[in-house]
Amino acid sequence: MFKANENYLKLPGNYLFSTIASRIEAYGKANPDKAASIVRLGIGDVTQPLAPSIVKALHEAVDEMADAATFRGYAPDLGYDFLRETIARCDFEARGAEIHPDEVFVSDGAKSDSANIQEIFSDDARIAVCDPVYPVYVDSNVMAGRTGTYDEATGLWSDVTYMPCTSDNGFIADPPSTDADISLIYLCFPNNPTGAVISRPRLQAWVDYANEHGAVIVYDAAYEAYITDPELPHSIYECDGARSCAIEIRSFSKNAGFTGTRLGYTVVPRDLKDENGVALRDLWARRHGTKFNGAPYIVQRAGEAVYSEAGQRETREQIRYYMDNAHVILDGLTAAGFQVFGGVNAPYIWLKVPDGMSSWEFFDMLLERVQVVGTPGSGFGPSGEGYFRLTAFGSRESALEAVRRIKSL
Ligand code: MLT
Numbered sequence: 001m002f003k004a005n006e007n008y009l010k011l012p013g014n015y016l017f018s019t020i021a022s023r024i025e026a027y028g029k030a031n032p033d034k035a036a037s038i039v040r041l042g043i044g045d046v047t048q049p050l051a052p053s054i055v056k057a058l059h060e061a062v063d064e065m066a067d068a069a070t071f072r073g074y075a076p077d078l079g080y081d082f083l084r085e086t087i088a089r090c091d092f093e094a095r096g097a098e099i100h101p102d103e104v105f106v107s108d109g110a111k112s113d114s115a116n117i118q119e120i121f122s123d124d125a126r127i128a129v130c131d132p133v134y135p136v137y138v139d140s141n142v143m144a145g146r147t148g149t150y151d152e153a154t155g156l157w158s159d160v161t162y163m164p165c166t167s168d169n170g171f172i173a174d175p176p177s178t179d180a181d182i183s184l185i186y187l188c189f190p191n192n193p194t195g196a197v198i199s200r201p202r203l204q205a206w207v208d209y210a211n212e213h214g215a216v217i218v219y220d221a222a223y224e225a226y227i228t229d230p231e232l233p234h235s236i237y238e239c240d241g242a243r244s245c246a247i248e249i250r251s252f253s254k255n256a257g258f259t260g261t262r263l264g265y266t267v268v269p270r271d272l273k274d275e276n277g278v279a280l281r282d283l284w285a286r287r288h289g290t291k292f293n294g295a296p297y298i299v300q301r302a303g304e305a306v307y308s309e310a311g312q313r314e315t316r317e318q319i320r321y322y323m324d325n326a327h328v329i330l331d332g333l334t335a336a337g338f339q340v341f342g343g344v345n346a347p348y349i350w351l352k353v354p355d356g357m358s359s360w361e362f363f364d365m366l367l368e369r370v371q372v373v374g375t376p377g378s379g380f381g382p383s384g385e386g387y388f389r390l391t392a393f394g395s396r397e398s399a400l401e402a403v404r405r406i407k408s409l
Helices: 016-030 052-065 081-095 110-120 135-143 200-213 280-291 297-306 309-335 359-370 396-407
Strands: 104-107 127-131 160-164 184-188 216-220 246-251 264-267 340-342 348-352 387-391
Touching: 016 359, 052 297, 052 309, 081 104, 081 264, 081 297, 104 110, 104 280, 110 135, 110 216, 110 246, 110 264, 110 280, 127 135, 184 200, 200 216, 297 309, 309 340, 309 348, 309 396, 359 387, 359 396
Parallel strands: 127 160, 127 184, 184 216, 216 246
Antiparallel strands: 104 264, 246 264, 340 348, 348 387
């Protein structure tokens, strides 16, 4: 008789956002009169439609696909040159960072890349994550059998190094002061879920640590477009020495509304080599070639349009809209007496739940009493207990309404 992958059986519960979706569905079924009025600020899913210049590029690309003379079959597995060149120029060269088009790997999104990247590391690579953390980094390593055993009581894996991020350290971990024997460090800034942002010197300290101790940083910059402070780095490659120790993951989901359209990319510089001189870039290219047949042509053309003058103007307008929502939530909940973090340079608001309540108790209370959905902080890790995440990606009406209802409690 066959045996399933036992590593999957170690995963506690379902994927966080699937659990929340099931709870909302169950609540809606039990309370049909209230289902329609639920305000959803849980999963960070965008609500503004694709910008006009992106829609135009999609239509044009569809027309090309409808004509035998311009039809395209399989996309190049690493991405079309037109997009890789545009990304290298606009996202990196323009910020003084050296990244070449052949170091950019176009994919169907940052979630898959951040889950898959662990495959090119050894089975015994020890990972370090911030706590709280986007659950995909840990879960994908559990599936790969790299995380040891799970302790129900603490919610921690034996073979994972956790870096608690609480209000005591401003939700930002600094590198260990000694060699912590970690191979793979996951960092995400602007941070999901806390909305914390990292300064250039503090990010540089991480790069220096990784170079000194032979570790790799997987830098998830999915929310970089929300940075308005000119002093903050958008890319880890703005730090000296990052080419030899960092992989960066980017998304078109949050900067251009592609959550349903799917497009992202990962940068693996040629200088990033393991102790035997193996270039991780070549392994990632090999993986892509074997497991991925390229993001759709029409979607890559849409991605290219994001960088056009009109695309930049239109998508920045959308980001401003979401950030105005963040201000509405931040100001409203602060006025209501909550302790609130994030929401500036980041689309997530991280609030302290009232004393004596757990994150899930607060989730249930908001759903049952005022029909507002957020994400319980403990779903992102033990240090998230006692916190709650709200997203700015809803409509203005839903941000205002959520604040009004929470205040009414
Ligand atoms: C979130 O809510 O944390 C994100 O939307 C999840 C994701 O981007 O996959």
